[in-house]
Amino acid sequence: MSQVLADRVSATPNEQPSESATDGLVGARLVTRRRPARWVAAALALVLAAMLVNTLITNPRFEWGVVGDYLGSSAILRGLVLTLWLTAAVMVSGYVLGIGLAALRLSDNAILRTASFGFVWLVRSVPPLVQLLFWFEIASLYPRLSFGIPFGPEFVSFQTAHLFSALAAAYVALTIDAAAFASEIIRGGLLSVDHGQTEAASSIGLSRWRTFRRVVLPQAMPSIIPASGNMLIGMLKATSLVSVIAVQDLLGASELIYNDNFKIIPLLLVATIWYLVLTTLLSIGQFLLERHFARGKRRGPTRSLPTVWRDSLSLLPHRRVAKAGGAA
Amino acid sequence: MSDTIAVASSEVRIRNLHKVFGGREVLSGIDLDIPAGSVTAIIGPSGSGKSTLLRCINHLERPDSGYVEVGGEVIGYRPEKGRLRERSSRDIARQRASIGMVFQQFNLFGHRTAAQNIAEGQLAAGVPAAAARARAGELLKRVGLAGREGAYPSELSGGQQQRVAIARALARDPRLILFDEPTSALDPELVGEVLAVIKQLATTGITMAIVTHEIGFAREVADQLVFLDGGQIVDRGAPADVLDNTDNERARAFVAAVL
Known part of the structure; x- marks a missing residue:
């Protein structure tokens, strides 16, 4: 012990700095390394971008005039509204079911846990299009549905063919799909919250429900929101599957028109432009939500949307202002 | 066991407490009284069951047998025809509200x-x-x-x-406050400010139980020192008695190692 200490004392530098050949470099300017490959790559990317713009403008088969004619047409707008409405309905009911599934999966009851796992396994394993067709054809599997005591008397019964229109089938199939994925997102988020938070809440006498609502869920949000945002955008696009069973969503409406006038590419572009607009708006909303739920996570001022935009998309090397805070 | 401390004035009474984790008995028959308004420091090597004992007091851990009584009420269970029936979660929450707890990792709500x-x-x-x-x-x-x-x-x-x-x-x-190694996660220069607050608190007459590695602090603040090893209370008494004149071999070795 004392030997180590003595070594350390003798190793401290002398008061007098030693002389060296590099002494003349004290005031030298620091020059950054040249990176020619970066410039080549950037130039290539710019050329490709120019080619893309060029072909968009000069290729007459895009028929931008037709695109413009149909972009705001009432049939397309009706499809757009249906897409939005279906996405919203599916996401809301999917998340309500998903919270329930996640709760079952995290419960102490082994049977309920297994049931939740089995449901998620089944739904995740079958392509959504196949599920959609199953629900569309449900009437041929169960022509009649009834409510009553299991294996006992029935109270009400329905003809499934009347119950399941194409739109209802689409809603049910996509909701079930959304519920399975939402439950996984929510479960992961809840598990990401340190158990000490729950213990602290218990120690000050919070009930289980209050602990969940006020302590665990808000802190699970930062990991739930980004994944849910991605899922929402995915679902917005996945609703286009319903055009297969003749539901007039954004894509279905476009198909109906091009089946009539054969302007396939322009009408697909109409749908594409609307999907682009919607996903862009959703991305902005997602950003604002994420920033809101980052409270208490990060030091320093919250970054505004234009700042983030500039930081992630800047073409020129952006000025690096001293980053205060850093990793908290 | 209760010859040195009057049971009538005990704020906390722990009787025959056992706790098993994965086949290993972490607490094997703890009997302990904490008089009202006193400070009890619990020391011992890591893995000796100190934290588990503390966590049983506010029912963060469920005892496998035995019980904990705070302010005359059995924690987590209701005596009923010679049995102890587990209380509703609402009832347990009410009991916990009267027992404060401070954690090693603070566990403040980050949001x-x-x-x-x-x-x-x-x-x-x-x-x-x-x-x-x-x-x-x-x-x-x-x-x-x-x-x-x-x-x-x-x-x-x-x-x-x-x-x-x-x-x-x-x-x-709270009528009782539990400290689970309150300074173990702190940088050395920050330990003092937390100990000062706890010390000040000790003078207000609130009952406290502190699991700690700060032997000097325990000696200064505690009325009763409990030395735990292998899930059992090996020695206890006034801090000076336990730290300086313990008859117990394990306690002596531990004190020599940490001082």
Whole structure:
């Protein structure tokens, strides 16, 4: 012990700095390394971008005039509204079911846990299009549905063919799909919250429900929101599957028109432009939500949307202002 | 066992407490009394069951046999025809509200400010927001953090966070407060400020149980020192007796190693 200490004392530098050949470099300017490959790559990317713009403008088969004619047409707008409405309905009911599934999966009851796992396994394993067709054809599997005591008397019964229109089938199939994925997102988020938070809440006498609502869920949000945002955008696009069973969503409406006038590419572009607009708006909303739920996570001022935009998309090397805070 | 301490004035009575984790007995028959208004320090090597013992007191761990009584009420269970039946979670929450706890890792709610952390328990009890906020400010002042109501835990040092955690544990006027290695996660230069707050608290007459590695602090503050090893109380008594004149071989070796 004392030997180590003595070594350390003798190793401290002398008061007098030693002389060296590099002494003349004290005031030298620091020059950054040249990176020619970066410039080549950037130039290539710019050329490709120019080619893309060029072909968009000069290729007459895009028929931008037709695109413009149909972009705001009432049939397309009706499809757009249906897409939005279906996405919203599916996401809301999917998340309500998903919270329930996640709760079952995290419960102490082994049977309920297994049931939740089995449901998620089944739904995740079958392509959504196949599920959609199953629900569309449900009437041929169960022509009649009834409510009553299991294996006992029935109270009400329905003809499934009347119950399941194409739109209802689409809603049910996509909701079930959304519920399975939402439950996984929510479960992961809840598990990401340190158990000490729950213990602290218990120690000050919070009930289980209050602990969940006020302590665990808000802190699970930062990991739930980004994944849910991605899922929402995915679902917005996945609703286009319903055009297969003749539901007039954004894509279905476009198909109906091009089946009539054969302007396939322009009408697909109409749908594409609307999907682009919607996903862009959703991305902005997602950003604002994420920033809101980052409270208490990060030091320093919250970054505004234009700042983030500039930081992630800047073409020129952006000025690096001293980053205060850093990793908290 | 209760020959040295009068049972009648005990705030905490622990009887024949056993706890098993994965086939290993962590607590094997703990009997302990903590007199009202006194400070009990629990020391011992890691893995000796100190934290588990503390966590059984507010039912964060469920005993496998035996029981804990605080203020004359069995914690987590209701005596019923010679049995102990587990209480409803609402009832357990009510019992926990009268037992404050301070954790090694602070466990402050990261998404809430210092004041909100402190006020949360009172809001749950139905105290109006304004009153809870005022009380939070008062408690912050008491732990030396006046004016830091709006600070998030990530903006506070470890010592400051632990002091907010102490204020949070005090917010519901507990009859007993448990400290689970309150300074073990702190940088050395921050330990003093937290110990000072605990020391000040000890003079107010609140009953305290402290699991700690700070032997000097235990000697100074504790009325009773309990040495735990292998899930059993190996020695206990006045701090000076246990630390300086213990008859027990294991206790002597441990004290020699940590001092």
